[in-house]
Structure formats: structure tokens, C-alpha cells
Amino acid sequence: MKEYRILIDTTDDKGLVYKISKVLYEHNLNIEKNSEFVDEEEKKFFMRTVVTGEFDQEKLIFDMKKITPLNTSIKISHNSKKDIVLLATNESHVLGDLLIRYFDGELNANIKAVISNHDELRDLVEKFDLPFHHINADELSREDHEVQVKEVIDSYCPDLIVLAKYMRILTPSFVVSYPQKVLNIHHSFLPAFIGANPYKQAHHRGVKIIGATAHYVTDDLDEGPIISQDIVRVDHSYSWQEMRRDGRNVEKVVLANALQLLLEDRVFIHGNKTVIL
Numbered sequence: 001m002k003e004y005r006i007l008i009d010t011t012d013d014k015g016l017v018y019k020i021s022k023v024l025y026e027h028n029l030n031i032e033k034n035s036e037f038v039d040e041e042e043k044k045f046f047m048r049t050v051v052t053g054e055f056d057q058e059k060l061i062f063d064m065k066k067i068t069p070l071n072t073s074i075k076i077s078h079n080s081k082k083d084i085v086l087l088a089t090n091e092s093h094v095l096g097d098l099l100i101r102y103f104d105g106e107l108n109a110n111i112k113a114v115i116s117n118h119d120e121l122r123d124l125v126e127k128f129d130l131p132f133h134h135i136n137a138d139e140l141s142r143e144d145h146e147v148q149v150k151e152v153i154d155s156y157c158p159d160l161i162v163l164a165k166y167m168r169i170l171t172p173s174f175v176v177s178y179p180q181k182v183l184n185i186h187h188s189f190l191p192a193f194i195g196a197n198p199y200k201q202a203h204h205r206g207v208k209i210i211g212a213t214a215h216y217v218t219d220d221l222d223e224g225p226i227i228s229q230d231i232v233r234v235d236h237s238y239s240w241q242e243m244r245r246d247g248r249n250v251e252k253v254v255l256a257n258a259l260q261l262l263l264e265d266r267v268f269i270h271g272n273k274t275v276i277l
Contacts, residue, residue, distance in 0.1 A: 001052040003032065003079040005265045008064070010072035012038050012045040019067040020047065027060050029053040035277040039270065046268050048277040050079075077265050082159040083110045084259075087149070087166040090118040094185060095164040097252040098259070099128050108263045112156040115149055117168060137168065146174045153178075160262055163217065164255070172219045180269060182217035183262060185255040187247055188229065199247055203240035209233055210243055212251040214258030216269070225274045227267055228258035 008020065017036060024031060033050040061074050068074075088095045095114065101107050114125045117137040125132040133152050137145045153161060163184040175182065188211030193201040202210070211231035216224035230253060232246050261267050261276060268275040 002054065003050060003052050005077050005079060006047075006049045006051060007075040007077075007265060007268065008045070008047040008049075008068070008072065009268055009270075010045050011069040012043045013069055016045055016068065017047070020049070020064065023060070023063050023067060024049070024051060027053070027055045027063070029055055029060075037275055037277060039275075044270065046270070046275045046277060048266065048268075075265075081108050081110050082263055083112050083156060084160045084162055085112050085153050085156055085158040086114045086162050086164045088114055088116045088121055088164045089167040090116070090120045091165040091167070092121055092124055093165070093248045094252055094255055095121060096124060097256060098162070098164060099125070099130075101256060103128055107259070109160075109259075112158055113152070114164075115152055117145070117166075142171065143173075146171060150174065150177060160259075162255070162259060165251075170217060175217055175219055180216060183214060183227070183255070183258060184217045184224070185212060185214050185251050185258075187211070187251065188213050188231070197240075199244040200240040203238070203243055206236065207243075208235065210247045210250060212247065212254040214254050216274075223272070225269050225272055227261060227274055227276070228254050230254050230257075 021031065029051040030053055031049055031051055036045065036047040038045050057076055064074050065072060086095060086098065102109070102111050111130055113131040113133060114121070115133045115135060117135060119134045122132045122134065135145060135148045135152070140148070159181070161178055161182045163182065165185065187198055189198045189202055209231045211229060213226055214228045215226045218224035230250055232250055234243055234246065266276050268277065
């Protein structure tokens with residue numbers, strides 16, 4: 001029996017869970033899992049429902065629209081592997097972690113390719129029998145480089161693009177081409193410590209926590225809706241190298257967790273924040 005995920009985002013209204021469940025029943029669908037959330041301040045309703053059965057998607061959406069407010073957004077996805085493309089530079093820790101998880105079958109995804117503006121990670125990627133595309137940014141303008149990157153990305157038609165420590169700022173024209181499709185990871189020192197070696201800067205400042213943030217990419221640098229975050233505690237005894245080691249470990253876990261949430265269709269964008277169901 002096929003399994004589907006139904007995501008509903010709308011203005012809150014009386015009896016929505018009952019009305020929606022009734023429509024699903026009328027379409028001979030069985031509810032396997034269900035979760036919902038109401039933003040009381042903004043009167044917004046979010047619902048993620050996992051169902052099994054066979055149905056006419058257009059007819060189901062039509063019937064749902066009849067019993068929900070006018071601004072209702074309904075998305076239906078089949079529980080199948082999503083296609084993803086990874087972008088990297090020359091840091092291996094995040095990329096390597098995702099490749100190992102993929103090899104072990106932990107990611108409900110098909111990694112279609114890795115694209116990098118450096119060639120250092122080619123051997124690592126090819127060990128997993130995945131295509132590796134090196135597009136040298138030093139020989140191209142930013143615009144021409146992005147044109148070539150986009151050509152490679154579009155050849156794979158991915159559902160998601162993951163920036164696995166891709167150390168380049170994306171232009172608005174690139175970001176607008178992939179709305180709500182680009183996932184990024186960065187250390188949580190931003191904007192306090194920017195530029196070269198943020199961990200050395202943090203060590204000099206005497207920070208007591210190290211963190212990482214995974215978020216959607218938008219035109220606002222590192223300010224897109226946050227999907228996942230975590231921290232580890234450090235103290236005066238840590239060297240900056242030890243801080244970097246622990247920080248990289250957090251980055252790996254946070255990005256993997258955020259990616260898993262996206263692969264499972266658990267993330268709703270609500271303004272500049274997210275609702276995770």
C-alpha cells in the first residue's frame with residue numbers, strides 16, 4: 001500500500017482536524033500518523049498527515065479546498081526517495097558524513113552528484129561511485145561560475161540542494177532559481193566572528209558554547225528560516241583546534257538532522273521561521 005504525506009497550511013478555523021479527517025475517510029484513505037500546530041498569535045494552522053491508500057490527488061485537493069479557508073496551501077508527496085545535489089568547497093567533514101550516511105542507507109535520498117569549486121574532494125566522492133563536477137571559480141566571474149553550476153544542477157533536476165560547507169556567497173539570481181530548495185550549514189558564531197578562522201577568534205574571545213545552524217538559503221545572508229540547531233559546551237581549557245574539532249562535529253549532526261527533516265517533509269516555512277511537525 002502506497003504511503004503519502006499531506007501538508008496543509010492555512011488560517012486557523014473551527015473543526016479543521018475533523019473536516020480534513022472526514023475528507024480523507026471519504027477518499028478511502030487510512031491515517032497512519034498525524035500532527036498539527038496552531039500559531040495562536042497569527043491564527044495559522046499547520047497539519048502533516050501520513051496516509052495510505054490509492055486516490056485521485058486532484059479530486060482530493062479539490063474536496064479539501066471546499067472545506068478549508070480560501071488561503072489554504074495543500075501539498076501531497078509520495079514517500080519516496082528525493083534527489084539531492086551536494087555543493088562543496090574543500091572541507092571534507094560535512095560532505096564525508098553525508099556520504100557515509102548515504103552509503104549506510106540512513107538517508108531517504110538519492111545523491112545525484114557533488115559539485116565543487118575546488119578539486120581536493122574528488123577522490124573522496126569517487127570512492128562512493130558518485131559523479132564529481134569541478135567548476136573552478138578562480139577562472140570565471142561570479143556570474144559565469146554560477147551559470148555553469150546551475151547547468152550541472154539542472155541536469156540532475158534535484159528536489160534539494162545541500163551546501164556541504166560550500167564557501168561561496170550565492171547571488172540573488174541563483175537563490176531565486178531554487179526557492180525553498182537550498183539548505184545551508186554554518187557555525188553559530190555568525191555574525192560575531194566572521195572571516196578567516198572563526199574558531200581562533202572565538203577562542204580569543206573566551207566563548208563558552210559552540211554551535212551550528214542549518215537553514216534555508218535566502219537573499220539575506222545566513223538569515224533564512226532555521227531548520228535545526230545544536231550546541232556543545234567548551235571552557236578555558238580548550239585550544240582553538242579543539243573548539244574547531246567539536247564545532248565540526250556539531251555541524252555534521254545539525255546538517256544531517258535538518259536534511260532528514262526535509263526528506264521526510266516535516267518542515268513548514270512560516271514567515272522567516274519554520275514549523276517542524
